[in-house]
Amino acid sequence: MVSRKELFARCRDLIAQRDEETADFDTNCILQDLLGDRNPMFAPQLPVPDDKAQEILSLAQRRSEGYPLQYLLGQWEFWGCNFKIGEGVLIPRPDTETLVEQVLDICRREKMTTPKIADLCSGSGCIAAALKKELPNADICAVELSDKALPYLRQNMELNGCDVNIIHGDVLDSSIAEQLIELDILVSNPPYLTAQDMRELQTEVQHEPATALFGGEDGLDFYRAMTKLWKSSIKSGGFIAYEFGMGQHDAVKAILEENGFTDVELRRDGGGIIRTAAAVKALSR
Incomplete structure (x- = not known):
């Protein structure tokens, strides 16, 4: 298993190949959503199960190819409310x-x-x-x-x-x-x-x-x-x-x-x- 810190770095590197400016934000959003933790990097050494890590890396790969972050997450905030969205x-x-x-x-x-x-x-x-x-x-x-x-x-x-x-x-x-x-x-x-x-x-x-x-x-x-x-x-x-x-x-x-x-x-x-x-x-x- 990889740690959260290691997984963050790998995801960030993937996304940064496309957009360095949003790489930190996008990676954090993906980890927040899939780990169910609002502050995933407060515990950087926590291990991430292999299946979950693979799922997260898969989303990071799609993001690096230009797929919208909002669609990857399936929801987005507007006016302080959450809205389900997709293609x-x-x-x-x-x-x-x-x-x-x-x-x-x-x-x-x-x-x-x-x-x-x-x-x-x-x-x-x-x-x-x-x-x-x-x-x-x-x-x-x-x-x-x-x-x-x-x-x-x-x-x-x-x-x-x-x-x-x-x-x-x-x-x-x-x-x-x-x-x-x-x-x-x-x-x-x-x-x-x-x-x-x-x-x-x-x-x-x-x-x-x-x-x-x-x-x-x-x-x-x-x-x-x-x-x-x-x-x-x-x-x-x-x-x-x-x-x-x-x-x-x-x-x-x-x-x-x-x-x-x-x-x-x-x-x-x-x-x-x-x-x-x-x-x-x-x-x-």
């Missing part, structure tokens, strides 16, 4: 917490304690679950089309104790939009990568579902179609909030304004990139 569902990212924060700020400012919210292109359900955790009395619906993502969405709502209505359907289907009316807030992190982005994807991202990534030639297809279709579902004075890619903020702002939304507020993520926008549906006269 077929988009990996939750810290950037998306900016969108959650913006929606929560709207609710605090407008004194909404029981808002009616629709989360479109819900994927793993990380946005819907985070909002439900912070707004327990909110009426939240999550809409997702993918047959592969849907089981994760349902599992994550149960895992995190979130009573969220799940609709299996296409966000671009008018019959779905007609089911959800008088919304206080519509929130979405839709596919927004351009055709050029898709051609230049990192190896890790290539494992994620293209349907959750590709937003058309300029990355804006979903923003155009969803805003036009769903604006009637939002009540006058209600809000729409989107996440988007780097450099897309002016185009998304223009799409919102063209569809009768005003007071567009742009927000930067933790890396300083303008990442989200929220706007108000003009009051009916």
Whole structure:
């Protein structure tokens, strides 16, 4: 049997061949998960059974080949909650917490304690679950089309104790939009990568579902179609909030304004990139 210290070194060496910067973090995450120990290196001389060591080395090898760490572990944290994930569902990212924060700020400012919210292109359900955790009395619906993502969405709502209505359907289907009316807030992190982005994807991202990534030639297809279709579902004075890619903020702002939304507020993520926008549906006269 090898010691934890020896196993860590072997795994780190494997992963460092691909990415020196993340090798320590990735190795520690794998050991934490498979050894069931939050601080595996506090006892570096503890022996690791051969079968367990082989399993850990196998994951390190796959990571060194560019397979996403999050898929290897089968779960990832978002907003302090754990989400089950795997191939077929988009990996939750810290950037998306900016969108959650913006929606929560709207609710605090407008004194909404029981808002009616629709989360479109819900994927793993990380946005819907985070909002439900912070707004327990909110009426939240999550809409997702993918047959592969849907089981994760349902599992994550149960895992995190979130009573969220799940609709299996296409966000671009008018019959779905007609089911959800008088919304206080519509929130979405839709596919927004351009055709050029898709051609230049990192190896890790290539494992994620293209349907959750590709937003058309300029990355804006979903923003155009969803805003036009769903604006009637939002009540006058209600809000729409989107996440988007780097450099897309002016185009998304223009799409919102063209569809009768005003007071567009742009927000930067933790890396300083303008990442989200929220706007108000003009009051009916």
